[in-house]
Amino acid sequence: MIYFSIKSDRKFLESYYQLAKWFLSNKEKTFSGGSVDEINYYLSEVGSTRESLARGLPKAKRLADIFEIPVLAFDPAHKVKHHAFSTILNNDADGLISDDQKLDLLNETIGACGESERTQLLKLINPFFWLGEAISKVLRFPFWVLGTAGFKSESFEKSLAGSVVRLIELVAIISFLIYLGFSETELKEAVKALINV
Known part of the structure; x- marks a missing residue:
């Protein structure tokens, strides 16, 4: 059933958004104190979140393409296109796509998925x-x-x-x-x- 797959996609995107938001706010964090255990725990959290984001990236990109969300930004200096979701994990588009824009595009994809889910539910009933x-x-x-x-x-x-x-x-x-x-x-x-x- 299309409704159930879209519902699953929306839940995935919501979870992906939360991971991306946490990662973007914590990846540059610096410690000026704290125990070694706290630092190691933080580093393992960043690493596991990065891993989850990387694994979910192809699906997030596919869903943005399906719902035709404009997630590509052209860098005229290097004549290359950057995918906003890929730039969550790397810094090759600094100054071109802000962290807020990345999260906004993820939210837009979630919204489009939710609209499609609602349409499919109405068909279902x-x-x-x-x-x-x-x-x-x-x-x-x-x-x-x-x-x-x-x-x-x-x-x-x-x-x-x-x-x-x-x-x-x-x-x-x-x-x-x-x-x-x-x-x-x-x-x-x-x-x-x-x-x-």
Whole structure:
């Protein structure tokens, strides 16, 4: 289900954001005191957080690309593009992308993911969406059988014979919905779904 994968992606991004925020605020920290154990603990925390960020970086980049978040910055001096999420771990874009901008872009990606999650949830609980999906599968079935048998189903589907088959299916489905007692508004929704198939 798309909804559950997007929900998982959003949770990943939220966790990634928290790691990035902690790392960016602590990577340059200096100690003017404290025990050796405290310093070693801090260094191990920075190291493990850096490792987690590096492992999650490909997924974070992929999600930013999916949601078309503008995460690339062009450095005219060196004629190279820097990915904002990569610069969380390295300093090769200092002065070009600030830490706040990196976190803002992560937040923007989280927001886009949340919007997509909301849209997918509405589809998940909408019975007309599932009716449209079921009707789509029924309408595609004869062409799927032809394709499986080795025929070129695309050309048949676009031909006059394919249009006639589809029209017969549509009339049969609408008749079946009327038989089931669908109201006029429900039939209109179903016909809209059929037309969009």
